[in-house]
Amino acid sequence: MLRSIIRSSSVKSQQVKQVLVPRRGYGSESVPERKVAILGAAGGIGQPLALLMKLNPLVSNLALYDIANTPGVAADVSHINTRSQVAGYMSEEQLGQALEGSDIVIIPAGVPRKPGMTRDDLFNINAGIVKSLSAAIAKYCPNAIVNMISNPVNSTVPIAAEIFKKAGTFNEKKLFGVTTLDVVRAKTFYSGKAEVPVEEVNVPVVGGHAGITILPLFSQATPKANLRDEDIKYLTKRTQDGGTEVVEAKAGKGSATLSMAYAGAIFADACLKGLNGVPDVVECSFVQSSVTELPFFASKVRLGKEGVEEVLGLGPLSEFEKEGLELLKPELKASIEKGIKFANES
Ligand SMILES: NC(=O)C1=CN([C@@H]2O[C@H](COP(=O)(O)OP(=O)(O)OC[C@H]3O[C@@H](n4cnc5c(N)ncnc54)[C@H](O)[C@@H]3O)[C@@H](O)[C@H]2O)C=CC1
Numbered sequence: 280m281l282r283s284i285i286r287s288s289s290v291k292s293q294q295v296k297q298v299l300v301p302r303r304g305y306g307s308e309s310v311p312e313r314k315v316a317i318l319g320a321a322g323g324i325g326q327p328l329a330l331l332m333k334l335n336p337l338v339s340n341l342a343l344y345d346i347a348n349t350p351g352v353a354a355d356v357s358h359i360n361t362r363s364q365v366a367g368y369m370s371e372e373q374l375g376q377a378l379e380g381s382d383i384v385i386i387p388a389g390v391p392r393k394p395g396m397t398r399d400d401l402f403n404i405n406a407g408i409v410k411s412l413s414a415a416i417a418k419y420c421p422n423a424i425v426n427m428i429s430n431p432v433n434s435t436v437p438i439a440a441e442i443f444k445k446a447g448t449f450n451e452k453k454l455f456g457v458t459t460l461d462v463v464r465a466k467t468f469y470s471g472k473a474e475v476p477v478e479e480v481n482v483p484v485v486g487g488h489a490g491i492t493i494l495p496l497f498s499q500a501t502p503k504a505n506l507r508d509e510d511i512k513y514l515t516k517r518t519q520d521g522g523t524e525v526v527e528a529k530a531g532k533g534s535a536t537l538s539m540a541y542a543g544a545i546f547a548d549a550c551l552k553g554l555n556g557v558p559d560v561v562e563c564s565f566v567q568s569s570v571t572e573l574p575f576f577a578s579k580v581r582l583g584k585e586g587v588e589e590v591l592g593l594g595p596l597s598e599f600e601k602e603g604l605e606l607l608k609p610e611l612k613a614s615i616e617k618g619i620k621f622a623n624e625s
């Protein structure tokens with residue numbers, strides 16, 4: 280069995296060291312060493328995400344962990360001539376090594392949906408996976424930022440929070456549910472309808488990451504466009520059903536992987552920039568929140584050296600968005616409570 284750790288070259292000390300890395304677009308100022316671990320790195324999301332993180336000049340060490348197939352993925356990615364050292368880890372006894380010294384842990388481990396399933400239908404399998412990975416994070420890299428991709432995000436983030444609380448390591452500034460794909464979709468769909476250049480579009484998406492809990496705020500979308508109410512309704516529904524659109528198109532072969540890897544890489548890059556002290560890095564994410572009465576909620580978050588610097592409010596909402604907000608609360612509350620209960624009972 281392939282159990283050996285694959286390294287492109289030996290992984291250096293995990294201490295944060297300042298090194299001079301001149302990169303186009305990043306200036307030639309010193310860039311600290313940053314270790315990023317991906318758990319579930321050999322999966323549909325994990326592989327392209329590993330590729331994209333290997334291309335990120337802010338990463339110095341890339342640890343790829345999965346229960347199967349990581350040596351091949353790590354060997355493959357490690358040949359790319361970019362800054363980071365790549366190491367592959369497989370089997371539970373190597374999980375500690377994969378995690379140690381990590382600044383950011385990205386978790387796309389778990390099963391994806393098939394047609395006809397909701398994200399909550401994944402709870403029975405993925406809740407246990409997230410629970411055991413969170414326990415390992417608490418043990419081996421308690422100060423790392425965690426980017427949770429595994430579904431149902433509305434429950435897996437509360438599970439991780441409870442496991443960290445039990446271990447005495449919970450830091451609400453460092454736990455993020457990745458909802459960036461909802462923003463990516465909202466931007467793409469808005470650009471098409473509003474006929475504005477997609478690279479200029481900004482749309483906040485708040486709430487959670489499942490069905491009606493996904494609430495895009497098209498009233499705040501820029502560049503402004505005078506869309507009709509029926510267009511806003513259509514865009515909202517399409518954003519909420521974006522995941523299902525891909526699940527159905529893949530017809531049993533999984534859910535969004537490539538667009539998710541892109542979204543995961545965008546969000547991890549934002550976290551790295553925040554850690555490195557780049558000012559005004561703002562992304563939407565599902566975090567511990569007092570923006571509503573719910574304990575976790577997705578909204579715009581300013582990222583800084585300690586993770587969350589500020590959870591931003593919702594801003595002015597249209598009547599349609601206010602209705603959507605009230606409609607989503609019971610479902611999101613139930614999903615959060617389900618996660619908390621699971622973490623504390625099992
Ligand atoms: N947050 C979001 O916006 C999105 C979340 N997802 C979710 O991401 C998750 C992964 O999706 P895919 O990559 O398409 O699935 P996949 O089945 O292709 O890959 C999952 C990987 O996780 C690994 N894995 C399973 N148990 C593990 C464990 N205990 N430790 C480490 N690795 C483990 C598997 O070996 C596999 O390689 C699913 O739960 C999916 O619903 C998918 C798309 C968007």
Ligand SMILES: O=C([O-])CC(=O)C(=O)O
Pocket residue numbers: 391392398430460521522523525526534535
């Ligand atoms: O829909 C799914 O199951 C995967 C997902 O979260 C998404 O694509 O937004």
